[in-house]
Amino acid sequence: MxxxxxxxxxxxxxxxxxxxxxxxxxxxxxxxxxxxxxxxxxxxxxxxxxxxxxxxxxxxxxxxxxxxxxxxxxxxxxxxxxxxxxxxxxxxxxxxxxxxxxxxxxxxxxxxxxxxxxxxxxxxxxxxxxxxxxxxxxxxxxxxxxxxxxxxxxxxxxxxxxxxxxxxxxxxxxxxxxxxxxSGLPNKEKARVRQLYAEGKVGREALLEAESESYHxxxxxxxxxxxxxxxxxxxxxxxxxxxxxxxxxxxxxxxxxxxxxxxxxxxxxxxxxxxxxxxxxxxxxxxxxxxxxxxxxxxxxxxxxxxxxxxxxxxxxxxxxxxxxxxxxxxxxxxxxxxxxxxxxxxxxxxxxxxxxxxxxxxxxxxxxxxxxxxxxxxxxxxxxxxxxxxxxxxxGPEISHDLEVLRPVSKPFSAEGGLRLLKGNLGRGVIKVSAVAQAHQVVEAPAIIFHSQEAMAEAFQQGELNKDCIVVVRFQGPQATGMPELHKLTPFLGVLQDKGFKVALVTDGRMSGASGKVPAAIHVYPEAAQGGPLAKLKNGDIVCVDALQGTLTVKVPAEEWQQRTPVVADLSDFHQGMGRELFAQMRQVVGGAELGATVFDFDNVGK
Incomplete structure (x- = not known):
């Protein structure tokens, strides 16, 4: 071994x-x-x-x-x-x-x-x-x-x-x-159409056609x-x-x-x-x-x-x-x-x-x-x-790969290390998927722009407010806050910003899905903002660093000032009702943190 x-x-x-x-x-x-x-x-x-x-x-x-x-x-x-x-x-x-x-x-x-x-x-x-x-x-x-x-x-x-x-x-x-x-529409083409739609260059009809050819x-x-x-x-x-x-x-x-x-x-x-x-x-x-x-x-x-x-x-x-x-x-x-x-x-x-x-x-x-x-x-x-x-x-089974651009032996890997990394620092602990992120984008330091919903971030993008180096922080998305939704809707917007040459990353206590792509995303950040975690202390303009190479997630605020800051409390009532969400109130109250599996089951006390 x-x-x-x-x-x-x-x-x-x-x-x-x-x-x-x-x-x-x-x-x-x-x-x-x-x-x-x-x-x-x-x-x-x-x-x-x-x-x-x-x-x-x-x-x-x-x-x-x-x-x-x-x-x-x-x-x-x-x-x-x-x-x-x-x-x-x-x-x-x-x-x-x-x-x-x-x-x-x-x-x-x-x-x-x-x-x-x-x-x-x-x-x-x-x-x-x-x-x-x-x-x-x-x-x-x-x-x-x-x-x-x-x-x-x-x-x-x-x-x-x-x-x-x-x-x-x-x-x-x-x-x-x-x-x-x-296999349907090639993934590269699907991603291209999604990004064009995010930029307003193609309409919904073209987007739906591409999605339907992919999921067919x-x-x-x-x-x-x-x-x-x-x-x-x-x-x-x-x-x-x-x-x-x-x-x-x-x-x-x-x-x-x-x-x-x-x-x-x-x-x-x-x-x-x-x-x-x-x-x-x-x-x-x-x-x-x-x-x-x-x-x-x-x-x-x-x-x-x-x-x-x-x-x-x-x-x-x-x-x-x-x-x-x-x-x-x-x-x-x-x-x-x-x-x-x-x-x-x-x-x-x-x-x-x-x-x-x-x-x-x-x-x-x-x-x-x-x-x-x-x-x-x-x-x-x-x-x-x-x-x-x-x-x-x-x-x-095959003893050699039939396509080295898709599957390789251990002796000739795409990377010497695995595709996931742990991040930790004064903003908490989270994970980042780096297998699709170019090394040039694996360290991003920029001012934070803070949102409490995907919709608010999407609106800011459409208004051109994100056309700059920035760390997009979407907080109050953890299990106790809103059931920890995936934020994959943000992917095309972030991809557009990166393609424009801006240094950009995402930081969230939510999820980013199994389809996390080319933009660095520090996700599952724990403790979550709804628990008074560090993300709840962030302010717009704080300099945040996402460093996948060193495995750190930090904000550059003097320690004394950071300690004295009071965590923001968000009004999440609109996210707790409608579409069945009211039925899951008890689960939101008892769910454990992301690092413990984000489960409502108390496995540690079985039989006690």
Whole structure:
């Protein structure tokens, strides 16, 4: 193992020893070597299979075969989740062939940040992750099941499903993805039209046409945002079948991978000799592997919160300091939009997950002594699935990249360090994604211009008030303030300013999405302004420095003056009502900070 990876891993194991032990003990207490439904009363069981087909009902009565829960994020509005519509039928048919049963245990909500970007609904987005976790737990609460298949893809959905599944960590669980849509309008052209629209040089009709040509079919958006980061991390954690992440929807291979996931989950229930509960798969080492993969690919900044929350759900404590130290040792191996012009389909064609995992393993950057849903170690994940004579097989994955402009080996990285960095200083702690930021823009020092909403910043841009070197500060956007919306709506405006030659950066306690691009953005700044954090002390004109090279986030105000300043208190009442936001008041009150995963769950006090 690379010494830094080994050192950070041991630190995480030591830090997590008590909470991890308590979590495992809770999971082991509820594990059973026979079907869980055998503990139900006759009345309980009758309710549990009343609507089943006769043959399924007979199997469930005998209590000798597995009953698998399907938990799905299907809806037919969102492209990423629309392909999941037919999965339950495929799964149930496959289960009957095996003499087992699958039941649709529950659906979880799935909202799209692409639809709600810049809209009031975005303020429900982050909280939807914890709602999904709770909905997953409710889906599994009937205790009828011996394993789980989680069907989901996008931003908050996969982390929510995983947190919920970990609360039933005694059950085996396999995640079943839908895959990315085919490539559409090239990303460079889409970005160009967006920027022209921001400058007022093209109209809404041209913008809508470009967006529609980009997001054009069933499947995940093809840029490397949070949705595709989810798939990459879930696979490298051993919760997907090998190579399942980036196979396009509505293909024979995609359908066969779905069927095989159903077969495989029955092979690892407690009714077999290969019992593999999810608590064994999600371990300290698999969490470290996830962080390494995120850094090596310049993945979504949202995962600096999601991985933390997922880990805590399994009794594992990982911090932004761990991310930062790992980033110093992990090279950047991909260029996928917004970190380059290629999309996720190009990554797949260049060698995809099989090549990425192979090169990281060979360099000692991944732990191989981990448990996966297909057995011990990650060697199986260096293979790729194909159909041969209509049968699913796995063959050795590529040993060389087919496109060095998209995917590289550890020996020839795009950068010696990972794509994410920790920032800290007298303005608090935050993260910055640097994989798409040119080195010339990684240090920006300029006067602060402060806003309390995206709309106010956009209006100032339109009025020409930002045509100068500046640090745009959009504060009161954290979890307690407004639910921590993504501020991706600001990206075209900031890009225009940078292209005009101005030194510009963003500082916010909000999020900037998995599509963070070429403008340096210090995000997730904690403590947030609504808690009286340092951002609430800033004044217009203060000289702020965002230094991604040194990892600092500072304001140049004399220490005595800074200490005496009183934090501003913002009136956020307009952001707390309408479009369902009033229903989330309690979540805003109890949510933890970004560095703790921005979750409403108090994992530290479970069992106390």
């Amino acid at each position: 690379h010494p830094t990876i080994a050192s950070v891993t041991q630190r995480v194991i030591a830090r997590s020893s008590a909470s991890r032990k308590a979590y495992i003990e809770r999971m082991q207490q509820v594990a059973k070597p026979r079907p869980h439904r055998s503990t139900l009363s006759c009345g309980n069981l009758a309710h549990g299979y009343a609507a089943c087909q006769p043959q399924d009902k007979q199997i469930l009565k005998l209590a000798t075969q597995a009953d698998v829960a399907i938990v799905s994020a299907y809806n037919d509005m969102l492209s990423a989740h629309q392909p999941l519509e037919k999965y339950p039928a495929l799964i149930k048919e496959t289960m009957r062939e095996l003499g087992s049963v699958a039941q649709f245990a529950g659906g979880v909500p799935a909202m799209c940040d692409g639809v709600t970007q810049g809209q009031p609904g975005m303020e429900l987005s982050l909280f939807s992750r914890d709602v999904i976790a709770m909905a997953t737990a409710i889906s599994l609460s009937h205790n009828m099941f011996d394993a789980t298949l989680c069907l989901g893809v996008c931003d908050k959905i996969v982390p929510g499903l995983l947190i919920g599944a970990l609360s039933f960590g005694h059950l085996p669980c396999i995640f079943v993805p839908a895959g990315p849509m085919p 079919a069933p499947g995940t958006c093809t840029f490397y945002g949070t949705a595709n980061s989810n798939q990459l991390l879930i696979e490298i954690m051993g919760l997907h079948l090998p190579g399942a992440s980036f196979v396009n929807p509505e293909t024979s291979l995609r359908d066969e991978l779905t069927r095989e996931a159903a077969r495989q989950v029955t092979r690892i229930t407690a009714l077999t000799e290969n019992y593999t509960p999810i608590w064994k798969v999600v371990s300290e080492k698999s969490v470290i592997n996830a962080v390494v993969a995120l850094l090596a690919t310049g993945g979504s900044t949202n995962h600096t919160m999601h991985i933390v929350a997922i880990a805590r759900a399994a009794g594992i404590h990982i911090t932004w300091d761990d991310f930062a130290e790992l980033s110093s040792a992990v090279p950047l191996l991909t260029r996928i939009y917004p970190n380059g012009q290629a999309d996720i389909n190009h990554f797949q064609a260049a060698g995809g997950m099989a090549f990425l995992i192979r090169t990281l393993l060979q360099a000692g950057l991944l732990h191989n002594d981990v448990v996966t849903v297909v057995g011990e170690g990650l060697e199986a994940y260096t293979q790729e699935p194909v159909l041969k004579d209509n049968a699913l097989i796995w063959r050795a």
